[in-house]
Structure formats: C-alpha cells, structure tokens
Amino acid sequence: MIFHAIGLMSGTSLDGLDICFVKFEKTHSWSFEIIKAETVSYSENLYNDLKHAIDLSAAQLLELHSAYGFFLGQTVKRFIEKYEIKNVDLIASHGHTVYHQPQKKFTLQIGDGRAIRLETGIPVVYDFRSQDVLMGGNGAPLVPIGDELLFSEYDACLNLGGFSNISLRSAGKRVAFDIAPVNIVLNQLAQNLGKDFDENGTLARNGNINEELLSALNELSFYHQPHPKSLGMEWCHENIFPRLENVDSLDALATITEHSAYQIAEVITNNRLKNILFTGGGTYNQYLIEKIQNKTQAEIIIPEKEIIDFKEALIFALMGVLRLNNEINVLSSATGSAHDHSSGIIA
Incomplete structure (x- = not known):
C-alpha cells in the first residue's frame, strides 16, 4: 500500500x-x-x-x-x-x-x-x-503511534517544542507524556528582551540561575504525578508566569532552561534510556542540549534538519x-x- x-x-x-x-x-x-x-x-x-x-x-x-x-x-x-x-x-x-x-x-x-x-x-x-x-x-501526546511505527529503533523519542514530551517503550507498551514547558516560556522571555526567541540559548547562557525560583519550579506537583499526563498553556499561566514576574528576564531564561534540562534529564535517567532521538525547535538551543547532556549518560541523537523540523x-x-x-x-x-x-x- x-x-x-x-x-x-x-x-x-x-x-x-x-x-x-x-x-x-x-x-x-x-x-x-x-x-x-x-x-x-x-x-x-x-x-x-x-x-x-x-x-x-x-x-x-x-x-x-x-x-x-x-x-x-x-x-x-x-x-x-x-x-x-x-x-x-x-x-x-x-x-x-x-x-x-x-x-x-x-x-x-x-x-x-x-x-x-x-x-x-x-x-x-x-x-x-x-x-x-x-x-x-x-x-x-499523540505522536507515539508514529514513534512506534516509524522510529522504533530508538529507546525513546523526545520532542522539544512549546513543551517537551517523550515516548518510550515500557513493559511492552508505548508510553508517553509531557515533561516540562520549554519554548512556550523561553520564547516569551526572549520577546521581553526584544528577540523572537533565544537563539542557541545565548541569552540564557548570560543569565544567572535563580536557585530559589528553580527549587519552587521543581517542586510543582505536576512533576511528581505519574504518567500519562499533559500540559497546556493554562497550566503555564497558573504555575509558571506568575513566578517570573519579578525576576530579571535573563535570569528567568537561565532558570527556566536549567529547570527544563533538569526535568528532562530526570526522565531519561529514571527510565534508564541509552539513546534518544531529539526533535523539535528546541533541539537548536545548544545551551539547553548541553545542559541535558551534562546531566545524563544517555546518547542524544540529533537527526537531519528535515526530521528535527x-x-x-x-x-x-x-x-x-x-x-x-x-x-x-x-x-x-x-x-x-x-x-x-x-x-x-x-x-
């Protein structure tokens, strides 16, 4: 056919x-x-x-x-x-x-x-x-059916878009869930600084991580819930943006990038994944990829541009x-x- x-x-x-x-x-x-x-x-x-x-x-x-x-x-x-x-x-x-x-x-x-x-x-x-x-x-997430039928040679497929989400096989079944906000927040913070987005993560690289904010973000109940689970814009308006109101935009970018990398690395480590296919616009954020790689031993596979995009x-x-x-x-x-x-x- x-x-x-x-x-x-x-x-x-x-x-x-x-x-x-x-x-x-x-x-x-x-x-x-x-x-x-x-x-x-x-x-x-x-x-x-x-x-x-x-x-x-x-x-x-x-x-x-x-x-x-x-x-x-x-x-x-x-x-x-x-x-x-x-x-x-x-x-x-x-x-x-x-x-x-x-x-x-x-x-x-x-x-x-x-x-x-x-x-x-x-x-x-x-x-x-x-x-x-x-x-x-x-x-x-809906893309796991495609991961199962088209990309099954990888331990997991991870998308870095507005939100990060992952799909992987567990106990003989394809499971998937949203991990954390990524570009939905990073782009907004970059726009506060007059940029469409944080190209290569350069802005975040020049900010300082706000440890108190980082700790508060990592304690949000969503991250401690079992999957399946998903995120939406409403969740960000309720849980993320209010916490960023009095934080310098550069520092907020650095902290959100660290937060996203931490949550992604936790999922990779907890599921003992050896190789992961990364796609989505966030894959071009070199600083974010570096942060994730530094927190995990897994092989991050970045495919050709056509598949990323x-x-x-x-x-x-x-x-x-x-x-x-x-x-x-x-x-x-x-x-x-x-x-x-x-x-x-x-x-």
Whole structure:
C-alpha cells in the first residue's frame, strides 16, 4: 500500500505552520519519504490572533476557527501549486491548540477542516484530540503511534517544542507524556528582551540561575504525578508566569532552561534510556542540549534538519492515513484513554 499525504502542524510556540508532504509505504512495516516540507511564518496579525485566542469571546473564537481553517486551506493550496504536487490522498491537520483541559473533558484545536477541504478539494482529517479526551484520555501526546511505527529503533523519542514530551517503550507498551514547558516560556522571555526567541540559548547562557525560583519550579506537583499526563498553556499561566514576574528576564531564561534540562534529564535517567532521538525547535538551543547532556549518560541523537523540523507534521500525516483506513492511530498507553482507537473527523 502506498499513500501520499500532507501533514499540517502548528505548535504552541507559534513559530509558523509546518507543512510536510510524505509518501508512505506499508509492506511488513511502515516506511516514509519526506518529498517536500516547509514552514510558513505567520503574519503579525495572525500571530497575535492565535497568541491571544485564549482571551477571545465565544463568537470571536468561532470566527477565528473558521478564518484560520480557510488560511490553512489557502496555504496548502499554494504549497501544492508551488511544488507542482499532483497526487495527494489526504490532508491531516492538527490545528492550533487554544484550550486543553482533559480533566474537564475538553480540548480545542482551531482551524476548521471543512474549510481546508473547501479550499483544496482534498479529503481532510482533523480534530485528532477530542475523541481521546471524551474517552477519559489526556488527548496527548499523540505522536507515539508514529514513534512506534516509524522510529522504533530508538529507546525513546523526545520532542522539544512549546513543551517537551517523550515516548518510550515500557513493559511492552508505548508510553508517553509531557515533561516540562520549554519554548512556550523561553520564547516569551526572549520577546521581553526584544528577540523572537533565544537563539542557541545565548541569552540564557548570560543569565544567572535563580536557585530559589528553580527549587519552587521543581517542586510543582505536576512533576511528581505519574504518567500519562499533559500540559497546556493554562497550566503555564497558573504555575509558571506568575513566578517570573519579578525576576530579571535573563535570569528567568537561565532558570527556566536549567529547570527544563533538569526535568528532562530526570526522565531519561529514571527510565534508564541509552539513546534518544531529539526533535523539535528546541533541539537548536545548544545551551539547553548541553545542559541535558551534562546531566545524563544517555546518547542524544540529533537527526537531519528535515526530521528535527517536521517530525510532528510527518506523524500527523501518518495519523490521517491510519484514520482513513480505520486503523488505530491513538495509543491508550500514551494518553490514558479507555482503549486504543482511530481518531479524527473526516471532511
């Protein structure tokens, strides 16, 4: 079986829309080839709309849900024309997360898949998380199915995005969970200093670690809870940002970087992992990678740029293919839902 799919991913760190056109082939196992991929930066207006979506009224949020869906469709259409792509079986869209409160049985990723379908004329799979949350799961992380089917040669796969998350095999099952905030906080602190992000971790390297703050962060109850578990922007607004209000931004960057590295290294050490595939934008933060490496004996494997940047979009493309074939694309061992299932709305 051969499938050609486009995966769309917009992360919580708002660094743009990842578009990944992939050829999948299934024989005895799944294999993939990334044919074309690019990140489309958001306009200043759209960036601000998405960043502040959590503060919108219901009517404004519904308007953005529709508008962002049409934006996704138009952007994919341009991508297809630009690269003269002829054969696309489906588009799989993660959408952009605004709310994520699985304990209250809801999560919201905006970007109406029906609008993408109308713009492109191609079948669309979207809203991958809601079904899992309704089934008692965290709705996250979802990428473990891709780690299991495409990257099983590694002890674990660790993503450094808005949040860090990991997936690994434990007692014969693929488990996964969020570890700690990363770029969702680091980018905000860098912006306070007039930078879009902390390139290579240079700003953090020049700050001083606030030991009292570091201790308080490491004591947060989330880190002592068993998995499965997941984080959202609301958690940061409640637990992280208030603690940073009276801290120098450079020192806050240094402390959050140390905090993230500590929590990540703890997970690596506690699970006795020998080699870990690192992906996501945070992989380019040399200071953060150094901090993690200094705290663990494990081998950190950093793949080619295409995998670093587009692994999540790649896996959502696979999830869309699995959904169209009514195959399992969400693992209950990773999310905590009642059972494995095939999730996503098909437009």
